[in-house]
Amino acid sequence: MKFRAKIVDLACLNHFTRVSNMIAKLAKTCTLRISPEKLNFILCDKLASGGVSMWCELEQENFFSEFQMEGVSEENNEIYLELTSENLSRALKTAQNSRALKIKLTNKHFPCLTVSVELQVSSSSSSRIVVHDIPIKVLPRRLWKDLQEPSIPDCDVSICLPALKMMKSVVEKMRNISNQLVIEANLKGELNLKIETELVCVTTHFKDLENPLLPSDSVSQNRHPEDMAKVHIDIKKLLQFLAGQQVTPTKAVCNIVNNRTVHFDLLLEDVSLQYFIPALS
């Protein structure tokens, strides 16, 4: 098993850092899947995360100037590593003014992902080198089947999200009032966030949102446009998702399966993020 990659372009490095910061906010521990074409950050631990799952994918050639990997075997040319997300984002944080960033799989007393940064410090002629050894756990093949790309469920309503920052500030305030939230949307471009307690009911209405076109044989064809598809979810999970979004995404779509799941499908430039929050039982 071998992995080594290098980033020399500052813009790519910053983008990679932003992705890593987002992952760190979304999942404390996650799985990094390395394959010849892609890198994936995966969270699929149903029990620990309370049913939330995440699938983030990026094309390696959009980031790395050099990328070499050798998976577990020829037929299974992939590597699955488990790591603490914050370690990676912390390591990348030190690389802000760097000339080059190298990532390798190493084994120094314990298996780790070594992030090595060459910094050019303006005040000195020489370069400074910072090396971070992030401890990892290599996941055996028998666990791989649980970490595959989630199938996109047939949704009842698909709607483009309003500004995420605005959603976040609304949900933050709602969190002080209730632990649960109902998210509902229809095919007329309306999205509502509702909370209800004994004393008070608060609803925030977002209007004039776009509904992306769905394949012609989808379930929603027979829906009345004004019918709301709704899911009752844990407000903290929604807030965690929203808090992780630091930049405005290129595309942000919310797919709702009535009373089952809310699925967020985001595109951040060239990185795709899928986030699933299940309905509260």
Next chain:
Amino acid sequence: MKCLITGGNVKVLGKAVHSLSRIGDELYLEPLKDGLSLRTVNSSRSAYACFLFAPLFFQQYQAASPGQDLLRCKILMKAFLSVFRSLAIVEKSVEKCCISLSGSHSHLVVQLHCKYGVKKTHNLSFQDCESLQAVFDPASCPHLLRTPARVLAEAVLSFPLALTEVTLGIGRGRRVILRSYQEEEADSTSKAMVTETSIGDEDFQQLHAPEGIAVTFCLKEFRGLLSFAESANLPLTIHFDVPGRPVIFTIEDSLLDAHFVLATLLEQDSCSQGPCSPKPHHQPVPQKQAHSTPHLDDFTSDDIDCYMIAMETTGGNEGSGAQPSTSLPPVSLASHDLAPTSEEEAEPSTVPGTPPPKKFRSLFFGSILAPVHSPQGPNPVLAEDSDGEG
């Protein structure tokens, strides 16, 4: 006693107090002939800090009124720090700072003369005490590093704020290495990230140390001095020796002197970090990077006897200030020999047959007193890991 500080020097004093507050809970204040000395030591006695402000630092400096004894007192660090709590405000609005004894000698009066005629008077209660002194001699340390504080401050940025200990060493190619130190965990599942930063020797004004030497000390306490040195834009000199012997950081200027003495970790298990680790690897060991990023794994730390810094509390050491005490060398030397045995008795963890855990408790300041002056007998203090105190 009367000290008058004006202009930008008030902020410098404030910064010094902030640095000291990272180490200890009590501030020992002593106006000496050579200047005003502010000292502190941490509760586990594994860190000592001392600032000496020369008379030139002050607009007016009077160590003692004629006929009066020199003041030797200790004040609660929190109380003294509260005077300089917000350095930004100190810088913006304080024009003069006057430190004196109250008329009845019951309080230390710190008066801040601020803009617009505002005067803030702090009456701090103090306790008379013996002079706090650590016996150390930078000249006796064989190894030396000297660099603008900024270089180290930048290097330390890569470490998380919560990191307690850091190892400083010299690697291949004469690069200075700073590495986060983690204690060996019994279970390998919860390992922490290890960060290592290496600086080329051209960034150092002086570098007299062999490749392979490395010492581990408390980063939290060091950060206090580093931030002071960086803001004062002064070079920092690091004197060190073998692991186990204290590391001495000094800043020198025409107006002030600062010494921070920190205990270093005594490496008991020289093989655990070495390349000669007996643990079998599951994967082939990858080749090291082409350029020199030497790891401290390459160093072998010698098994050495336990050394310690002798804490001396004596009376009447007038004029010696922060200088290493020369008045009691015979006693100090004897104490070094005594130390290992008394430590072994006092330390409950040193059970025969079990290797001592890698902690700072192997270093401590014993209180070595000349029999005449000692109100209490020698008191070996277990130097617990000081991160609770920093």
